[in-house]
Amino acid sequence: MSTTLPKKRLILGLLWTAFFVAYLDRTNISVAGPTMMKALAMSPQTFGYVLASFTAGYALMQIPGGMFADRFGAKRMLIIALLVWSLFTGLTGLAVSVGMLIAVRFFFGVGEGLENGAHFKAIGDTFASHERSAASGIFHTALALGPAFVAPIAALTIANFGWQTLFLLFTIPGVLVAALIWGFFPAVTGNPNADRAEDAGGGAASFGEMIARPLAWLPFAAYLLFNVAFWGLLNWMPSYLSAERHIDLKSLGAIASIPYLCGFCGLLILGYLGKGLLYRYRPLLLGGSYLLAGLGLYLAFTADNVVSSVAGLSFGAFFLYGGFGPFWAVALDVVPGKLRGTFSGFVNFGGQIGGFFSPIVVGTIVQNTKSYSGGFVFMIGALILAGATMVAIQQGQRLPQPAPA
Numbered sequence: 001m002s003t004t005l006p007k008k009r010l011i012l013g014l015l016w017t018a019f020f021v022a023y024l025d026r027t028n029i030s031v032a033g034p035t036m037m038k039a040l041a042m043s044p045q046t047f048g049y050v051l052a053s054f055t056a057g058y059a060l061m062q063i064p065g066g067m068f069a070d071r072f073g074a075k076r077m078l079i080i081a082l083l084v085w086s087l088f089t090g091l092t093g094l095a096v097s098v099g100m101l102i103a104v105r106f107f108f109g110v111g112e113g114l115e116n117g118a119h120f121k122a123i124g125d126t127f128a129s130h131e132r133s134a135a136s137g138i139f140h141t142a143l144a145l146g147p148a149f150v151a152p153i154a155a156l157t158i159a160n161f162g163w164q165t166l167f168l169l170f171t172i173p174g175v176l177v178a179a180l181i182w183g184f185f186p187a188v189t190g191n192p193n194a195d196r197a198e199d200a201g202g203g204a205a206s207f208g209e210m211i212a213r214p215l216a217w218l219p220f221a222a223y224l225l226f227n228v229a230f231w232g233l234l235n236w237m238p239s240y241l242s243a244e245r246h247i248d249l250k251s252l253g254a255i256a257s258i259p260y261l262c263g264f265c266g267l268l269i270l271g272y273l274g275k276g277l278l279y280r281y282r283p284l285l286l287g288g289s290y291l292l293a294g295l296g297l298y299l300a301f302t303a304d305n306v307v308s309s310v311a312g313l314s315f316g317a318f319f320l321y322g323g324f325g326p327f328w329a330v331a332l333d334v335v336p337g338k339l340r341g342t343f344s345g346f347v348n349f350g351g352q353i354g355g356f357f358s359p360i361v362v363g364t365i366v367q368n369t370k371s372y373s374g375g376f377v378f379m380i381g382a383l384i385l386a387g388a389t390m391v392a393i394q395q396g397q398r399l400p401q402p403a404p405a
Helices: 005-039 046-062 060-072 073-091 098-113 118-126 131-137 141-161 163-169 171-184 205-212 214-243 247-273 279-302 307-324 325-332 337-369 373-396
Strands: none
Touching: 005 046, 005 073, 005 098, 005 118, 005 131, 005 141, 005 163, 005 171, 005 214, 046 060, 046 098, 046 214, 060 073, 060 118, 060 171, 060 325, 060 337, 073 098, 073 118, 073 163, 073 171, 073 247, 098 247, 118 131, 118 325, 118 337, 131 141, 131 171, 131 247, 131 279, 131 325, 141 163, 141 247, 141 307, 163 171, 205 337, 214 279, 214 307, 214 337, 214 373, 247 307, 247 325, 279 307, 279 325, 279 373, 307 325, 325 337
């Protein structure tokens, strides 16, 4: 029996809520960054290592987390992940040294790494190929709304109660969402139309056979390059606006939320373009989006005033975030259904390699040059290469016409 529309909406809603909480917890440290650097006497380069420690733990668990989701189911892994990362969110507020902070953020990343494969397995099992771009776009709005929501709240909390209180309070949402998933997340029985558009995976019977095919490595490479820019922007934008554009803490939260809101719009618009008009050309849609995102970043750091800089960041965020829906629709079409969790973990592992090195490289550039310009150039170059990789995917992947809705 096919997955009914109410069941699809329930699954997508619960997945979205879990992802929203994940991005509350991931991005509150970027708002707290300037205050934490002063409190713990950290240089920008050292703070880059703190940011990268999360990504190291997150990357380490991508493939195992995907395998666990394929074996034990999405629901169980989502609950475990939420409880683990909530614990280490709270422990972040108790860190009294840089070494302790790095260790805590590493295990926070391990907790969040457990859930990624479960998310994409549930989407792939629930939605047919032609539905996944829109479903993934809606799901990924949490990427934009989470930071947009948390930025002003985090700034106010830090200003009034300190950065430690911020992390202690954010232990609560993850525990509540874990309870919701335990009580309401249905068993995913799959959609008989879900695999109709998937021919790229061919007859691959195992993960080893899947990654032996060159087409499997292109999403890996594209996501690695994309995440250089994405995590560079996500982690360093508040510090850039504070240090380079001289925006005070009270104003920082509201101003930093504007690009994320534009990213939310990009997720919806590009997600639906990938579902309908540009279904057969989703990799080219992504390639163009990455180039336009790079243009936005260029306009941001070359602007001569704050308004123009935020406008450039917002333009870049529209296309940077907007690519998530079409990207994961393309990636899920590369792999047969039984390997969705594992393969999405593999692709996201590539992304986290880029995400790990990006904050370190940007932090090092900022410290050595006393300017963020070199960091922006680094991110723009990665986006250009990511766009070229998506063109290669368009040449290698053949999609049939969408199945009837």
